[in-house]
Amino acid sequence: MSEAHSPQSTVEINTMKAVVAPRYGTGAALRTEVVGRPAPGPGEVLVRVRAASVCQGDVHLLTGTPYLLRLGFGLRRPKDPIIGHDLAGEVAAVGSEVTEFRSGDAVFGSVNAGAFAEYVCVQEQRLAHAPTGLSLEEAAALPDSGMTALQGLRDVGGLRAGQRVLVNGASGGVGSAAVQLAKALGADVTAVCSTRHIGVMRALGADDVIDYTATDFTATGHRYDVLLDLVGNRSIRDCRRILAPNGVFVSSAGAPGGNWLGPIVWMSKVLLATLFSAPKLAILLMRPRRADLEYLSGLAADGRLRPLIERRYPLDRADEAVQHVLDGHAQGKTVLVV
Structure with missing residues (x-):
């Protein structure tokens, strides 16, 4: 049996690639590592991430500035080392209390951290079905x-x-x-x-x-x-x-x-x-809401809203993507293709 069609090992099923920030710093602090794959809780959806976009919140969590943020996100290093807020992908599994999504659904939404990875768990109310007419890369740039x-x-x-x-x-x-x-x-x-x-x-x-x-x-x-x-x-x-x-x-x-x-x-x-x-x-002060994601999805489906994407990077070049945003003057969004 060829390697391309061989079944996944237990290690492969339980692990994933993720962009990790072991310390505060610039884009150069980021590392792509193999880490444990999360499992969804009762009200969570496990998403196979296909794209993630870089936002200012990611920059703040990476740099640890303003320093006041560190009281809640880790004094000496990020409490959650996998950064990333916005994502789009397919549902891989759902928790026992999830009612709106099923395996295989294309979705987009946001998390507090963890989107710069192959998989991430997202609370059901922070997801919506991906807009028709947009690629998943474009959908990831929306939330x-x-x-x-x-x-x-x-x-x-x-x-x-x-x-x-x-x-x-x-x-x-x-x-x-x-x-x-x-x-x-x-x-x-x-x-x-x-x-x-x-x-x-x-x-x-x-x-x-x-x-x-x-x-x-x-x-x-x-x-x-x-x-x-x-x-x-x-x-x-x-x-x-x-x-x-x-x-x-x-x-x-x-x-x-x-x-x-x-x-x-x-x-x-x-x-x-x-x-x-x-x-x-x-x-x-923005508050993530599924109703707003659905409203945006409707406008995108009607052709009245399309995210402006300036640059795309593969996941293993997340350091360059984040540094581009950190340097300022980026036009529109910068997207990671996972």
Whole structure:
């Protein structure tokens, strides 16, 4: 019998390849190792991962910054060494209490950690059936970015058809999803990005594009009903100045603030400013929800949402993929093909 058709050994069945971070650091800290394959609990689904995307949360868990995160995720090294949040693949097995999925289903969703591996266990409520019309690589690029953009625009910003929205940081994973989602919600969209991303923003449907290297978006004289800020590179006063009378400033928690406290500094400024501001100022903290995954899946199936993928890497080059995102200025999403 040839090796290609020989049955799997017990070792092969019980193990898998995974990207492991034995210590905090940059992409160079990552290693591809053979580890034990997980088994699903009662409410969990074991997914055979086909693709996983890199998000900012993965960067924070790898670098251990802001340092305050280490109180919950491990003081000296990551508590869960297998990083990765977003994934897509096929159901390999289900726990006893799972009702929505069966073996072989194509799914996508998110976990707190562990997606950069051949298999991962996911809570049932954090999965949805993969969108028709998208590859699993594209589906893997949707969860974190798509849900963050959706909740920021629709739930926190209250964006409605006919309103004007500005997306600051439009070329990233969340921003590129936000441009498309805002158009799907019927809004007039202004995207803020650098020169090299202008063409892509227009292709995604942006009605207007502001090149921040040439124009200050807070000094154009235009007013917006929703300002989705994914960068935190302008003062709250500047951002508040371009809001319509009933406008909403939605701030991502990914804004800078130093290695110790990180976004907590920026969030505190926003919350303090709400005490002295007529326009609404709000903090965006994404919460994974199956209903939102299903909503995104529907838009993707209708052709109104397609993840922007800049680069693809095999699993054993995860160090390069994560470092690319860590270096900044990535366009759209970076995906690992497992």
